[in-house]
Structure formats: C-alpha cells, structure tokens
Amino acid sequence: MSRWIILCGALLLQATIAWADDVDAIARGKKALESRAFIPAPWPAHAYESAWKHWLPKLEKAPADYDTSFAAYYGLHPAPFRNGRYPMGMRQGPGGAGVSHDCMTCHGGSILGKSYLGLGNSSLDLQALFEDLNQASGRSGKVPHTLTNVRGTNEAFGMTIFLFSLRNRDLSVRKQPDAWDLRDDLCEDVPAWWHLKKKKTMYHSGSHHAGSVRTNMQFMLDPRNPFAVIEKEEAVFRDIQSYLFSLEAPKYPFPIDTKMATQGRDLFSNHCAECHGTYGANAKYPSKIVPLKRIGTDPTRLRGFSKQYVDFYNQTWFAKEKAAGFKAANTVGYQAPPLDGVWATAPYLHNGSVPTLYDMLNSKTRPKMFTRSFATDEAAYDKVKVGWKVSVMQDMPKNLAPVERRKIYDTTQPGRGNGGHTFGDDLDENQRWAIIEYLKTL
Ligand code: HEC
Ligand code: HEC
Structure with missing residues (x-):
C-alpha cells in the first residue's frame, strides 16, 4: 500500500x-x-x-x-x-x-x-x-x-x-x-x-x-x-x-441555433469529416493531404514548393534536427486543415480566394472579383454567410495605383483561382445553412 x-x-x-x-x-x-x-x-x-x-x-x-x-x-x-x-x-x-x-x-x-x-x-x-x-x-x-x-x-x-x-x-x-x-x-x-x-x-x-x-x-x-x-x-x-x-481557437461570440447545428453535425460527419476530422469528445484529425486531382483548387502554390527547394532544404541544417531528420517533401495536393475557429479565419482556401463559408459550400456563388474594407470590426464581418463582407466587382478599373489594385481580388490571375473544393455543391440550401451553423460551434 x-x-x-x-x-x-x-x-x-x-x-x-x-x-x-x-x-x-x-x-x-x-x-x-x-x-x-x-x-x-x-x-x-x-x-x-x-x-x-x-x-x-x-x-x-x-x-x-x-x-x-x-x-x-x-x-x-x-x-x-x-x-x-x-x-x-x-x-x-x-x-x-x-x-x-x-x-x-x-x-x-x-x-x-x-x-x-x-x-x-x-x-x-x-x-x-x-x-x-x-x-x-x-x-x-x-x-x-x-x-x-x-x-x-x-x-x-x-x-x-x-x-x-x-x-x-x-x-x-x-x-x-x-x-x-x-x-x-x-x-x-x-x-x-x-x-x-x-x-x-x-x-x-x-x-x-x-x-x-x-x-x-x-x-x-x-x-x-x-x-x-x-x-x-x-x-x-x-x-x-x-x-x-x-494556443486555442477563439469561440464564436454570437448566438448559435443549436437544433440546426446538431443537424449540421450529422451532415458534416457524412460529407466532411473524412478529410477535416471530428470535433468535441474523441476528436480525431487525420492530417490528410488531398491530391490535387480530387481537391481541384488552384495548383500554383503546390507547384511553387519546388523540388529544387525541397532538395536544397533537405541537405541543410534545417532538415537535420533529429537523428532521422525532419525532411521536407514534395506532396501531391493540399492538406485539409482543421476547422477549429473557422468562423474567424476568413478568407478561405490556401490562397484566400473565397470570402465566406457559404461560398466554400457553393462553388457557383463564389465571387470572381471582389474587394473589401480590410477593417476587422463587426461592420466588416458577414454573420450570415460567415466571413468577410465583400463588394463584388465586374471589371478591374484602369490606371489604378498598385496599392489600390492590391485591394481587389481577381480570381482570374495566376495563383488566385477560386475553383475546386466542390464538396458542398450537391447539398441543398437547408443542408448548407445547417453545416454553417455547426461550423460556428468549432
Ligand atoms: C511574410 C509573412 C510571414 C511572416 C513574417 C511569418 N510567417 Fe509564418 N507563415 C506565413 C504563411 C503565408 C504561411 C503559410 C505558408 C504556406 O504553406 O504556403 C506560414 C506558415 C507558418 C506556420 C505553419 C502553420 C501551419 O499550420 O501549417 C508556422 C508554424 C509559422 N508560419 C510560424 C512562423 C514564425 C514562428 C514566424 C516568425 C519567426 C513566422 N511564421 C513569420 C507567413 C509568414
Ligand atoms: C476530400 C477531402 C475533403 C472533403 C470531403 C471536404 N474538404 Fe474541406 N478542404 C479540403 C482541403 C484539402 C482543403 C484545403 C484546400 C486548399 O486550400 O486549396 C479544404 C478546405 C476547406 C475549408 C477552408 C479552410 C480554410 O481555413 O481556408 C473549409 C471551410 C472547408 N474545407 C469545409 C469543408 C466542409 C464544410 C466540407 C463538407 C461539406 C468539406 N470541407 C469537405 C478537403 C476536403
């Protein structure tokens, strides 16, 4: 004893x-x-x-x-x-x-x-x-x-x-x-x-x-x-x-419809958890890299992590940290990120080309060219679609000074494509809103 x-x-x-x-x-x-x-x-x-x-x-x-x-x-x-x-x-x-x-x-x-x-x-x-x-x-x-x-x-x-x-x-x-x-x-x-x-x-x-x-x-x-x-x-x-x-993600500070969020959780389990993992008790995150062929988002960033860089990095002190080394690797796609605090991390995708969660779940509504205030107060935040409020634009105005041009996200430019990740396209509107309600709880 x-x-x-x-x-x-x-x-x-x-x-x-x-x-x-x-x-x-x-x-x-x-x-x-x-x-x-x-x-x-x-x-x-x-x-x-x-x-x-x-x-x-x-x-x-x-x-x-x-x-x-x-x-x-x-x-x-x-x-x-x-x-x-x-x-x-x-x-x-x-x-x-x-x-x-x-x-x-x-x-x-x-x-x-x-x-x-x-x-x-x-x-x-x-x-x-x-x-x-x-x-x-x-x-x-x-x-x-x-x-x-x-x-x-x-x-x-x-x-x-x-x-x-x-x-x-x-x-x-x-x-x-x-x-x-x-x-x-x-x-x-x-x-x-x-x-x-x-x-x-x-x-x-x-x-x-x-x-x-x-x-x-x-x-x-x-x-x-x-x-x-x-x-x-x-x-x-x-x-x-x-x-x-x-570090922990900040919590969504506005009211959440719990009934809808519960429906959303079930839909999330069926449509999203395979890549993004599960949350709450017994949370699991698979750290999954989804091949470009399946994810279909802009390939520029993936290809930009060149073989030349990876080979060089792996021969330097950076890759020799532990006995076996923490070697870098050229992968074939993008990693599905955890979604904790996703209400706070707009814009979305690796290139920030999608301003709201709603647009993440409906690839057809994603704006092709848009700008925003770049303020971060409540007035700039879209509580409905969840993300940043944007003004959609038709054309790039001519003769803009570079500092003004950089305020406009033109998804037709290299590295800025907003296609791919179409996993929400087959959902109906109620299902999309339910998933968004659930995402607010993460
Ligand atoms: C010029 C902007 C910039 C600066 C300065 C910067 N980072 Fe980053 N950091 C990024 C970007 C962009 C990424 C994503 C890179 C990618 O995958 O394309 C990133 C990724 C990371 C990640 C990986 C996150 C993840 O989940 O994959 C860590 C960790 C990180 N940075 C730490 C640091 C630290 C520590 C410093 C200061 C020594 C620093 N960064 C300075 C822009 C920056
Ligand atoms: C086949 C795997 C897969 C499935 C299924 C999937 N996703 Fe993703 N998701 C990804 C990958 C990979 C990315 C990152 C892509 C990129 O940045 O180019 C991503 C990115 C996201 C992002 C943006 C995160 C950020 O911080 O930029 C959100 C939000 C998201 N997914 C939500 C969902 C929801 C909701 C569902 C279910 C309707 C879903 N995903 C289904 C793989 C998947």
Whole structure:
C-alpha cells in the first residue's frame, strides 16, 4: 500500500515537473514572440514617422492620430501586449535601434476588432509597408521580389526561396545569389497557429513535419544573420513552438441555433469529416493531404514548393534536427486543415480566394472579383454567410495605383483561382445553412 502511495506520488511529481516545464516554456515562447524580431532592424526609427509621405491619396501633413492611421493604412492591428507606439507586427529593433517587423506582421490578426497572436493577418499589404518604409529610409522603394499581389495574402514562400538562394548548403551567405526559380505568384493565406498542435504535417501542402522547430526559423535566413546567429536561437524557437502548441481557437461570440447545428453535425460527419476530422469528445484529425486531382483548387502554390527547394532544404541544417531528420517533401495536393475557429479565419482556401463559408459550400456563388474594407470590426464581418463582407466587382478599373489594385481580388490571375473544393455543391440550401451553423460551434 505505502509503496503504491510512494510510486503514485513519484509519478505525480514527475507529471507536475513536466507540466511546469511546459508552462515555463510556453511563457518563454510567448515572451519571445512579444519582444523579439530575430532579424536586425531593416529601417531607422524615423522611417516610421515619415512613411505617410508615401501614402496615396497624398497627404499635406501627418494625420493627427498617426499610430492608428499607420496601422489601418497597412492593415496592422493593435498589439495585445506592451509594444510602445507600434502595432502588432512592428517593433523597436534589437538594442532599441531602428524599427523592425516580426512574426506577427503576418501572424497577428484581428477579428471583430480584437487582436490575436496566431490568427493570420488577412488585412495586411506587406508590399506597401516595405516599399514605403524603404523609401522613408532614403533608399529605393523597390523590393527584390513581390511580397504581396493581393492585400491579405503574401508571398511568404517566395521570400523564403529567395532567402535560400542567397545561401550555400552550409548556410553561409553566398557572394552572388544562386540561380533559383523564384516565384511571386503563390498568393498565400496565413494559417491560424492554433491548428498546428493537431497536425502531423504543416504548411498548406503538408510538406514539412509539424514537429520541426527549425522550419519555423526560415525567416532568420535574412543575409544579415550569419548562420551562427541562427543556430543559437533554436532553443528560443523550441519555446515558441511550445507556445504555438498551447494556443486555442477563439469561440464564436454570437448566438448559435443549436437544433440546426446538431443537424449540421450529422451532415458534416457524412460529407466532411473524412478529410477535416471530428470535433468535441474523441476528436480525431487525420492530417490528410488531398491530391490535387480530387481537391481541384488552384495548383500554383503546390507547384511553387519546388523540388529544387525541397532538395536544397533537405541537405541543410534545417532538415537535420533529429537523428532521422525532419525532411521536407514534395506532396501531391493540399492538406485539409482543421476547422477549429473557422468562423474567424476568413478568407478561405490556401490562397484566400473565397470570402465566406457559404461560398466554400457553393462553388457557383463564389465571387470572381471582389474587394473589401480590410477593417476587422463587426461592420466588416458577414454573420450570415460567415466571413468577410465583400463588394463584388465586374471589371478591374484602369490606371489604378498598385496599392489600390492590391485591394481587389481577381480570381482570374495566376495563383488566385477560386475553383475546386466542390464538396458542398450537391447539398441543398437547408443542408448548407445547417453545416454553417455547426461550423460556428468549432
Ligand atoms: C511574410 C509573412 C510571414 C511572416 C513574417 C511569418 N510567417 Fe509564418 N507563415 C506565413 C504563411 C503565408 C504561411 C503559410 C505558408 C504556406 O504553406 O504556403 C506560414 C506558415 C507558418 C506556420 C505553419 C502553420 C501551419 O499550420 O501549417 C508556422 C508554424 C509559422 N508560419 C510560424 C512562423 C514564425 C514562428 C514566424 C516568425 C519567426 C513566422 N511564421 C513569420 C507567413 C509568414
Ligand atoms: C476530400 C477531402 C475533403 C472533403 C470531403 C471536404 N474538404 Fe474541406 N478542404 C479540403 C482541403 C484539402 C482543403 C484545403 C484546400 C486548399 O486550400 O486549396 C479544404 C478546405 C476547406 C475549408 C477552408 C479552410 C480554410 O481555413 O481556408 C473549409 C471551410 C472547408 N474545407 C469545409 C469543408 C466542409 C464544410 C466540407 C463538407 C461539406 C468539406 N470541407 C469537405 C478537403 C476536403
């Protein structure tokens, strides 16, 4: 008996220590995200002050409430942590020098006017942000490759491939960039971080092991970071991963029709769970990569994760994390994402080409060309179709300045197709609304 008590006590103690370790790691990871940029500051602090001089329409003087106007112009959101005068995604550079961007530029989103670490930022114009801050720094406004084709999406992967082209296999910086097939048409929607803990493989095409810490460090390949600096931060990124694994989706804050949601759950089991998994008690997520032939969504992003990139990545430090390595792989399709908090993660599909859940379930109603306010308050949110309210457009107006053109999602452009995922097309309207009601509960 007493031996049992000692044994149970010892196990409990061990579990408590493990739990306390986790809690500490999560707290450290959160703090790192809220206080570090991981790259030297690209811009002097005065660039932030004078960015307005490059805004369109032209202004005579800086707006009175400059910090708020700055955030709204580029699609950044208030920081839900102490960040001085900067919005989430921008910060003072290391040692107080200059101003920098960080993970939350893209991974700090807002829904119903509330900011969340880990919600993809679907308002951001990264291209305008970089071009204006470069110009305000007295440099050319040009960036070496496209960062954003359409506001709310970005070319994160194109950027990564570009950064790899500047490195040798041992990750030392090259004198001349290597000749890589650079891409600027992948149009990536930023996935919510709270899904990561459920996934076996990550990124839209499931190319990388979701347990890999080093894959989250690819942005550190900025050529101003020597490899030794990157290597040194692995422990910090392990903490960041613990924090990412601890995140939960926010709950839908409006009333839900429970009777309808129950009907929707049964329909979901029959039509959707095979790929998207089950929720609630005994939840199961299959981490399924659905071949392009079956899913039929835009192929550009899948093909953009080139064999050249995968082969190179697999020969570097990034893929040698564990004895066996966390190797990247070219897959044949897109991963069906978990749908926790899906009410908050519009627009949908890997390229953000579908503005609402209703349109996800009825491919015929998907707008071909649309724009939206890029605000995230209740007025911008479509509670009926669930997602963003959009204005449908017929034609692309002529002679638009690029910053205005990027506000228009034209699904006929490369990487931006809104076809495929037709699994809701054969449902009737009542069935669609029931599934949408159920999706609000996730
Ligand atoms: C320029 C915007 C941008 C920045 C900055 C950025 N990310 Fe991402 N991140 C993305 C996009 C876009 C994806 C989806 C890529 C894809 O699959 O095409 C992504 C994917 C991820 C994923 C995988 C999520 C999943 O479920 O598949 C993780 C984890 C992640 N990023 C972590 C980070 C961390 C940590 C940082 C900071 C060091 C960071 N990211 C900086 C845009 C960005
Ligand atoms: C055969 C597998 C499969 C079935 C069945 C399926 N889906 Fe999907 N679903 C996917 C894949 C794969 C994606 C990602 C495609 C992409 O981004 O190109 C996806 C994406 C989505 C998205 C967008 C998620 C986001 O964050 O962008 C929603 C919402 C969704 N599915 C809902 C449903 C619902 C509801 C059903 C049932 C009516 C369903 N799906 C049936 C595979 C499936």
